[in-house]
Amino acid sequence: MKRIAIMTSGGDAPGMNAAIRAVVRAGMDHGIEVYGIRQAYTGLLNGDMSLMTSREVSGILQRGGTVLQTARNEEFKTPQGQRKAVRRLNEHEIEGMIVIGGDGSLRGAMALQKLGIPTIGIPASIDNDIWGTNMSIGVDTTLNIILDALDRLRDTATSHNRAFLLEVMGRNCGYLALMGGILGGAEVVVTPEKALTMQEVAASMQDAYTRGKSHAIAVIAEGAPYKITELADYLNSHDTGFEIRITILGHIQRGGSPSAFDRLLATRMGVAALERIVAGESGVMVGLDGRVISNVLLEDVTTKTRPISEEYYAMAYTLSR
Ligand code: ADP
Ligand code: F6P
Secondary structure, eight states, X not given: OOEEXXXXXXSOOTTHHHHHHHHHHHHHHTTOEEEEETTHHHHHHHTOEEEOOTGGGTTOTTOSSOTTOOOOOSGGGSHHHHHHHHHHHHHTTOOEEEXXXXXXXXXXXXXXXXXXXXXXXXXXXXXXXXXXXXXXXXXXXXXXHHHHHHHHHHHHHHHHTXXXXXXXXXXSOOHHHHHHHHHHTOSEEEOSSSOOOXXXXXXXXXXXXXXXXXXXXXXXXXXXXXXXXXXXXXXXXXXXXXXXXXXXXXXXXXXXXXXXHHHHHHHHHHHXXXXXXXXXXXXXXXXXXXXXXEEEEHHHHTTOOOOOOHHHHHHHHHHTO
């Protein structure tokens, strides 16, 4: 194998650059040319790719976002789009692909693999919803941003005897809300998988008030069955003892310099992905299993759903009292 290509796809995640750097530098060590595809599957379909040199990945380890940029692309989901993509790879004499991204992007990786392009996936998504890895690249950095926000909100909430509703990302997965709630000491957590009713949220807040708390914090995942503003209106009309304020954290959660954990994870996964493709392995995603970088079949990654442990829900409830 002489030449492979790499892309970052789906929602950006802090640490994607560290993974790109690791693949390119490890590639040089193995005498492999690494082409960077710009804007994910869109760039692949347009043939927008070029050789990445060592200097091009200098100074990106600590940068958030992705220097290759990212995109979402509908055409690539079709069989015609996928055949066009393979044609582009053949035109550039690319013999293997490394796809860095979330579960959707990894479904794209699986499609390339099925069409005969040896492909390895690297899990990167702040949502931590990818099956087969304890942690995806970006999750740790995002959680730290959420915790920073929660700590700040608690200071002001306590000073004013207020309840804060904090909306965090996660359209389909409540991992960030649940872990943010546990680690930030929230009174209430609402996730798409296990959503409390608005009545239950109000009851928890009333309970916090009668137990003498000077604040109440609820972490609400973006994918909750009701909007944060609806919940605020409901709570305002059902005396909880607290004045209600809302904060929507939004895309602030996806930006910024990756944490030490994410830099290490991305670096290890980048090196492992490169070494595996050189060794002739493909159709797998590199994952974190305990302290080990494991191999997980892309077939499994793209067909299984990562569950959130019931233990964490129980812990969030017990420790909120
Ligand atoms: P993420 O990778 O963060 O989960 P998306 O779900 O938006 O983000 O997927 C990113 C891109 O991956 C999509 O825009 C599309 O180009 C590609 N993709 C997603 N699902 C599939 C699929 N089933 N088959 C082929 N490509 C897919
Ligand atoms: O998948 C990552 C993620 O940040 C989700 O948590 C969020 O729901 C979504 O992407 C937001 O997507 P966009 O950046 O397209 O608004």
